[in-house]
Amino acid sequence: MKKVITGNQAVAYGVILSRVDVISAYPITPQTTIVEELSELIASGRLNTRFLKVESEHSAMAALIGASTGGVRCFTATSSHGLAYMHEMLHWASGARLPIVMVNVNRAIAPPWNIWSDQSDSLSQRDTGWIQFYCENNQEVLDTILQAYRIAESIKLPVMVVLDAYVLSHTSEPVEIPTMEEVDPFIPPYCPEYPIDTQEPMAFSMIATPEHFLEFRYKIQKAMEQVPEIAKKVDDEFRSRFGRGYGAIERHGKEEAEVILMTSGTVTSTSRIVIRKLVGEGYSIAGIKIKRFRPFPSEEIYEAIKGAKKLAVIDRNLSAGVGGIFAQELRASLYSREERPQVFGFISGLGGRDITPELIEEAIQYTVEHPRPEEEILWLGLKK
């Protein structure tokens, strides 16, 4: 069934179809309507899910850690300061190997106060051991949530599904909504690795001395390394069941291109139009959409950029002192490779400023015209 729904509604549909047992969340703009939708469904008895009211995002995640340890499927959603407030519990969820799925609606972190789209919130959490997916449209949002539970529960690591504030969260698009009967065989019931049995009490996440701590972290890294393979399997199965798939990255534009523009989230949609236009004008150019940020798709990207001389990256985020985080990760992933194209790191659209086709074209033109970037950070649309 196709419905015209917002990104936040697409999230709610994804949660309903995934048969989530426990939701705990605290409202924050622009995430609020997700939880509103779900809590209303629960209150009216149409959704058989336990909703835990909490006084903060920290508690929301803590509650889910308890619930997930108890062996049930969990969901929460947040944004910006809410995500920052969860930080400690994010480490706990991954360290305890709990397959919690969370939606983060990208929003800038204050000050100055700002509620618009910016990836700084989710990218600040890149080292917490969470798998991260960035979505381009509302359909992808719904589909990614369904895939996220499969991946999380296979790998035993939590997954963050990320969408842009307003551009997706509050904008309606036609979305194909699968039925419960279609989704049920795709997401089997969750079976915890270590079920809780009150008759046989055990201690969870207790102390590990220096003797063993390193090995527990090694195991998390090994699990992360399995993600590309498992996520591909899940995506392939999804494609065969529902006719849609996404991959860790997606390449578009010219097949052999000298310049490749790398984007994430909704900027990709805009750049598709720009690239199509420039290819028509004879430019040797292609685009890559990065969907999976953690684990970083180094292999997939290296395969996709073969032959390219220059890579342009548009980051809607800033790690002050270094630059854009996608560009930084990309540079690091190329360092040990034989082919190392120049990386042009553009910063644009912070705090929800539109990244227009003109700005994207400006970035491409700059990359085409310069053999190497004149500066580490190239500001796009900056009013000096």
Added chain:
Amino acid sequence: MTKQFVFKGASEMPMISISLGHMDWNKTGTWRTQRPFYEDKTPPCSAACPVGNDIVAFIQKITQGDFEGAWNLIKEENPYPGICGRVCFHPCESKCNRRDYDEPIVIHALERFVSDFASNLNKKIEKVPGVRKEKIAIIGSGPAGMSCAYHLVKLHYDVTVFESSSLAGGMLRIGIPSYRLPKNVLDREISNIVALGVEIRTGIPFGENLKLDSLKDYQAIFIATGTHRSRGLHIPGEKGKSVFNGLDLLRKINLGNKVKLGDKIAIIGGGNTALDVARSVIRLGKKATILYRRSKEEMPAFEDEIVEAIEEGVKIRYLVNPIRIQQKDSLKRLECMRMELGEKDESGRRRPVPIPNSNFFIEEDSVIIAAGEEIEVSFLPKGMEEREGIVLTQRDGSTGIKGIFAGGDLVSNQRTVAHAIGSGKKTALAIDCYLKGKDSEEAIRQILIGEGPSISIFRHLYPDERPRNPHVVTFEELNTDYFEPSKRRRESKGLVKKRIKGFGEVTSGFTESITLEEAERCFSCGTCNGCENCYVFCPDASIIKTEEILSHQVDYDFCKGCGICFSECPRGAISLKEEAR
């Protein structure tokens, strides 16, 4: 201690750090530096109750719907809940911690409901077997005498009460009109005491038909003859025709005798007697004006009584003092002076001072003097000391004469029903100690409620049942996060038009549902009511539910002493002390 695994490498290790067995061996209680423990404390209502009622405990029974259980608890301390629920000035409510939050609990109405509920059960009261050989004589069947008789008969003594009037009850019978205290309530609560085996011999005035010498058979005597002598005004004309004393008039009305009064009546005084007289004569179709020499703030009568009296048409003239009563034709002519308030006197109230040359006249058909009552000393035996209007006794009621005790209004200036009941109870304990050769002072000290002066005879009889720390819980010690503001329920009163047509009861009791609602408002200060906050909040699952007197216990093997139970307890029933190591 269990064994710790050492793994060779990651491939052997589980995915997360996890124990393979339970962790009960890890007695985390050893980490504790402070120790929480359940300890009931004293609620301010009980501490303020002159009777010594365990108010929080009986309200808890009400909230459980166990009205009979509430009745059984009240009965331990107070034989007169139906009376107290109606006429007590309820100091418990003045001290209720809920007063600092919104409005105090309507404790008196709850007590009244429980008593009325129990009387409707019509349970037969069994006689207490009087196994002890000692006989005790009680002189006066007012609340002090009957309370003393009640507790003594429960202690298996042979008790006889001597009453000068033809009916038992003392001031409750002759002083309090039936629109405040219906006679059937009084009769019922007296007969409950008689049913236990107390003998009341009426029509035997002490000092006239009853001499102390004739009580030689009795091993102890309790004198509780009250204050039945009206205080005079000491002004010219007060002994004249158509000038009555308030208490005599009330006695006649309350015993159903005819009274002859004019239509317009002046009542002189500001105490409860003056109000009772005024409201009674209004019910006889008269017009009543109270003359009081101070202002409303200094009036000793209960606030409710003043309000109801005004509703019923009683006029009150403040700062007016009669200095002479004259006869003018058939009228009484009162010469009065206007007063103003001066410095505070020994009672703490501002002293009325006459305004010079302010004399004026009031004309009425009758004048009733209700300026207070005094004790009758003429019949008191030699050796009993009287000073400033009261008989001197020890705290336990003992007088200068061995075996003779005194109590009630006779020995105190706090002349209320509740104080009289408390005095009778304390003396019952003292007589018990006297006859058994025990130290009554020590016995009283053991069972003081809070700092006293009230005592709990229940704790004397069952010293191991629910001990209480004497500390009186303050409002600041409660965790009011768990309470919602709510209004105090009101008792309904009859329409004024109907009220003044007779002596029917003015105030109606609570219904069962309102009783339950009102009881739910009780904070249960210092007394665990099993709300389970501690059980829910304890992060170490170290609260154990038990079937014991204290329904919860701390598992000290695992309690780390975080103190969350202590701070989340809404009612201060958990204490925290430093761990002794």
